[in-house]
Amino acid sequence: MHPRRPDGFDGLGYRGGGAGGREEVLAPGSAARSFGSSEPLPPHHWVSTPPDIPGSRNLHWGERTPQYGAGTPICPGQSEESVTGSAGGNEQLNKFAGFGIGLASLFTENVLAHPCIVLRRQCQVNYHAKNYHLTPFTIINVMYSFSKTQGPRALWKGMGSTFIVQGITLGAEGIISEFTPLPRELSHKWNLKQISGHLLLKGLTYVIATPFYSASLIETVQSEIIRDNPGILDCIKEGMGRVMGMGVPHSKRLLPLLVLTFPTVLHGVLHYIISSIVQKITLFLLKKKNPSLESSSQVQSMLDAYFPELIASFAGSLCADVCLYPLETVMHRLHIQGTRTIIDNTDLGYEVVPINTQYEGMRDCINSVKQKEGMLGIYKGFGAVVVQYALHATVLQITKLIYSMLLQNAT
Known part of the structure; x- marks a missing residue:
């Protein structure tokens, strides 16, 4: 509850936890590690999260990113000051490189990929459409037509x-975890009680964000041909109006929030679980494939520190979006019903079509789609997912190559 996106569904992106509150604890009786110490770091000190930038995900609970530069031996003829200065420069360069890679990933996920999210949602709610856009080729053609x-x-x-929905989600998660015993992050040695509390926190967060997600979904799929220029805070105003039953008039087919809450929370929690599991498995396989993590090369250290985390996050989001695409289609159709929304005609690339569905709930929506649109009808717009993640993977690879060349020139 994408976009990715939304770790959960798109708009609730969160597709991951927060990045705060982790502290490194020394074992009893152990002394603090000196800067020039050559003692190797223990295995559990290996990288868990990219640099703390807005939206970064907590892939490995309770762990920290190592600080490179420690353990640099002093060669004969070198002063300690020169080694310290070199290590500090390399450390700053590594931090800058990791920050840049993470920022490029977030920019791609939330900005460059947004047209794919728009087309994907429009196709999902367009029950009139004859072209299902299951391949990226037809999606690119429609995107060009809309832009033209x-x-x-x-x-x-x-x-x-x-x-805005992402901010509401993160804020609600932080407030709830602050005033309740529900953990926002899981420690390295988690148990069943901690997992249950953590997932309950995620579920409560999605409950709070549901009306605002509905308002955001309408803004995303509403045709530009007939809509006025929306205000920045219209999403909040319409979400609050949806809760209190006030604001823009809706038809009698509008489903109550209680009916929308279950599929929204189910999609968000399942998306979070699937993406987290896939992230951990992917990161484990990457480390197993490349055991030479403690390389003396600063370039290799930077890539091992940050890039595997982004690849794991990418794989987790991709698997969750693919596995939950049918549920997402049903959820979006229920959210949009009765809102008098007019969307673009995804068959032609121009003109508009109204949304006049009469689903009674999840089960009725699934049965109706199977009968009237076939089994593939629940995958309408899937080509946009292919384009979205292909674009994301391309930007990650290009950014990796650029920073590799920069760090090689600097060393």
């Missing part, structure tokens, strides 16, 4: 509201 007829702005509509 309505301007590039049509592909980035609703992007501000998705950030």
